[in-house]
Amino acid sequence: MSLFLERMVNGLADGSIYALLALALVVVFRSTGQLNFAQGEIGTMGAFFVSTLTLSGLPVWLSIVLAMVLGFMVAAGVERVVVRPIEHRNPSAVIVALIGVFLAVNQLNAMIWGVDARRLPSVFPTGADDFVTVLDTPLRISRLGVIGVLIVLLVLLWLLFTKTKIGLAMRAVANNQESSNLVGIRVGTVLLLGWGLAGSIGVLAAAMLAPSAGLSGTLMLSPFLLASVAAVLGGLDSPIGAVVGGLVIGVTEAVIVGYVDFLGADMLMPVMLVILLVVLLFRPSGLFGSERVERV
Amino acid sequence: MDLPRRYMRGSWQNWLGRALLFGVVGLFMFRAVSEWSRSGLGLLTDALIIAIAVTGLNLITGYTGQLSLGHAGFFAIGAYVSAMLVTGKVWTPFIDGNIWTPGWTLPAAAVVCFLIGMVVGVPALRLKGIYLALVTLVFTEAVRAFFKYDKFEGVTGGATGIKGFNYLPPAWTGLDGRADLVTWFFWLSLAILILVSILAAGLIRSRVGRAMVAVRDNETAAAVMGVNLFTIKTVVFGLSGAIAGVAGSLYGLKLTLVEADVPIFGLFGSVTLLVAMVVGGAAQNWGPFVGAMFYVFVNDFARSVGEDPSGSLLLGWLVDDGTTLNGLGGVVFGVLLILFARFVPFGAVGTMRKWRAKVVQVVPRVPLAAMAGAAEIPADSASMAKNTDGDAIPGNNDSGPSELPRASVEGADPSVVRDDESAP
């Protein structure tokens, strides 16, 4: 039992990272209908920035906040400079542009911060003895912390989307750009904010992952893949779906590694394919995604 | 002289235009073989192999509008099928020692990928846009995981992969064994590219092709008008996968090894093919060829900038002699992709068509007005109407943000008529 609990908490902590990144993908998808291929890389850039700031002596939490601001600006910049002008001309070319951004940011990170892996300090205590024992199970504070960050972020996003004007405007734009424009919402600004917000969340995800994994240019490559699977599983336009999807993947991974002997960690993808197909068979827009009506 | 000048399809001017195009490309190919160094020819061969795979992708994504990131999976399966057959890893009836000649593994790879492609096509019945793209992407990664799975090691070589095979030119070619290996693969790839392009072009012009375009432009409407969505999606997915599989098979034979971690067998490969397709121009006959050439040669250029920035035109004035900048090649290529998407949004071929249409247009023999009224071929009318934009882009106008590829917003000039030149 205690072993099971330990595995579940580890799985949920891993899943929280995917959930955070999936949230960022969902926020972008809701605003412009794109899958932001560069989301993970912008996050990695932010994590490198955190590393620079902490090395210069700033406290970790402040560094993360500042890096989130950077992530906001970079992502918003991508929307304004890259996505919007192309979107007008041909939406399918946006994929190519975003893949270009992915490559450029990924390699820019290497140019700016070099190629050596770095250690990123955590906001949570990460010493070997920093665990609490619950039901005879040692649970690491840093892992519980990551799950906590996800919950806090969810609450904040819920408040943003339901209680603030800007959040309501974002939902309106996600729902229908033209009508939003008509009622006087500045759609351009809202899209910019959506991308920026996603950029910040991506940085947060990277800053949560890097302390346990080591910070290198490849940090977000595989989490990005899993996060996009999570977003699709939960429904691309549903924040709650992204979180559920992320946690499902994290727990699935933990179960495969822990209890399915004939499969290993490397067989996660075939298992995810099966889960994805079963879910999408019944709900083609994901667990919580909204169905769209087809018109002739 | 009034511009644009209009010519009837099949008129001598139309044929002259085509002859010129083929002549130029053919001349280029012959020059490449005789003049280029082996490395250039090798790179060109890579481009041809990618072009074959993109031709497959173009069928399902470009013409049928089903966004697939699964083609690296087919590519990998094709490569593995060839490798497993030539090294005798799987039991096959009627084959002595289970050892196949490399040439026969190409159609075998096509058959296997066709069958798997049909299965992958089934989810496409329910899934759209990014949902389908992601499911097919997971398919790619799942294929990769299966090839690495240690329980199948006897057949697939596990994480180590399969090595130690080769495809030497057969005697009838008159080529000299190892020394002419590059030339052999070049001609082989070119021949296969021509073959699949002709097949693809034929398919596009057939009823099936018109049904594909109808599905892309408005699935519901197509279904209402009698297109069997199940058949179209599964069969086209199968064909598309088969073509990508043949490309993978060539790739594996050229590389002389297969290993699941080769980047082109995973996410990177799927993205490569998609980029090449869009850059060349989705739903364009010449798109795959042009896109693959762009991808391979521009990437090569970007890498050469990164290798020696001081020696390049682009950055030579900026950096000191002998500097190497980590990752510079990648940044250059990324930026070039962004610029390309910004300024050539409909892909190279689409944009060239648009420019050309300002000067010369080819109109079908049946007048447009008569065509629009032709009620007796309902499945085709939607596609013909859409076909007039000359920049056919996959997707659906009405489906909203749940679909990534949407029809072009701009450039729908009804006077510009798509001409279906047969492919290279």
Next chain:
Amino acid sequence: MMVKTKKLMALAAVGALTLAACGSDDDTADTGDNTPVETDAPDATDAPDTTDAPDGTDATEPTDTSDSTAPETTEGGATGAEFVIDTEVCDDPDAATAPIEGPLKIGTSIPLSGGPAVLFAPFGAGQQTYVDWYNETNGGLNGEPVELVIKDDQYTADLTKANVDELVFDDEVTLLSGIIGSPNNLTVQPDLNAQCIPQLWGATGASDWGNIEEYPWTSGLLVPYAIESRVWAEFIAAEGGTTAALFYVNNEFGQAYAENFDELAAENGLEIVAEEVIDPADSGAPSGQMTNLVQANPDAILAVPLGAQCSAFMTELGNAKAANPDFNPKVYVTATCANPLFFGALVDNGGSDGVYTSSNAKFVTSDEYADDEDVQLFLEAMATYAPDTNAGDQSALAGWLSMELAIHAAEQAIEAGDYSRAGIMNAVRNIEYVPGLLIEGLSGQMNAGDAFYPEGTQLVLWDDAAEVFSPAGDVVDFNGSLGVYTP
């Protein structure tokens, strides 16, 4: 002196081993009809005291258990027939034997861009630095500066192939040295061997590089994975361990270790109680795998992570040890992790303390080598020619070695009066040279019966308080033990 005795025993054992190896490879040893060349006894006899085991660590003789394989011949330690390369089978035999005119031109294809690849970039800086340094110090080779052409392959095998074609046909390089990656080297191996262009010092440790029957023009740079696995398996057995677990990255690299270790564990009476894998692209912490390892609670673990996974694994290890006081295995992570960065700065919970690894090269940032001439020369050269590169990264050193060994072979060929590709290849295949950056006590030989260059290494363990690797055993040299690889 306790230590002295042990060293002697080790030497005796090493001698016996090499005999066994030469013997067992007799069939391959007499390729050609060359008379065996007398070589000196293994350098290990002159091994200085730096190889002494520190107090506390119970230095062991990893060769003890190998006594079962009795030597079949009684020839001297590391002797073997001289290898003579056959140029008749080349596409162009004349080109292979033609004297090299003009400068020595070396080509290499390594990742400089493209995702994961970029981790290896210091390797290229090390290569370039050696060539620059060499040219400035010696005025070039044969009076002309050595040229180095580095191509970027983004770690993808098809680009390696394109690059190598470009290097061979456009740049017309004399030889290639230090291509990174197993698939990358494998894909160009058939072509280069048919063209008879030396493919030297590939930065991988797969056994394929010892296949001199088919591919005599290829040689490997890293300590073969089989040697490392063996050193560790024998160490555990000698320490009285009976159970072992594996943690490895699921690719060709990890697989090679896993297979070798499975075999060696059986030979050494170790039971494998758990095998955990991690995907090469996985950048998360391997917490689930660690939980399984804790459950299995083996006496020892062989870990084969990749890049930053090295640190993530050790961080998890530290966590697991703290939470489970009974869990205290001896842990070895592969030599590819043997970088002070991965053990020190990147692990902040003490998880790397007491973890073993091995290296056949000197740790350039270690105080131990603060007065070492070769290390200082390397560091100065790096500071001069590649000031932006972290010289403490052992991969820069590996790049340097790939060039030093290649140019050394060319020098030998000139000395022997056969400065041609074939001459260089003969010099490589019969090399007897230990670069100053390698630890002392290695033999560094190849010959007709010995197709692997580095077959020795030293077990070290990380001291977290002092932030250094300290020797955990003698320098072990299995020179000749791998013989020739036949697939």
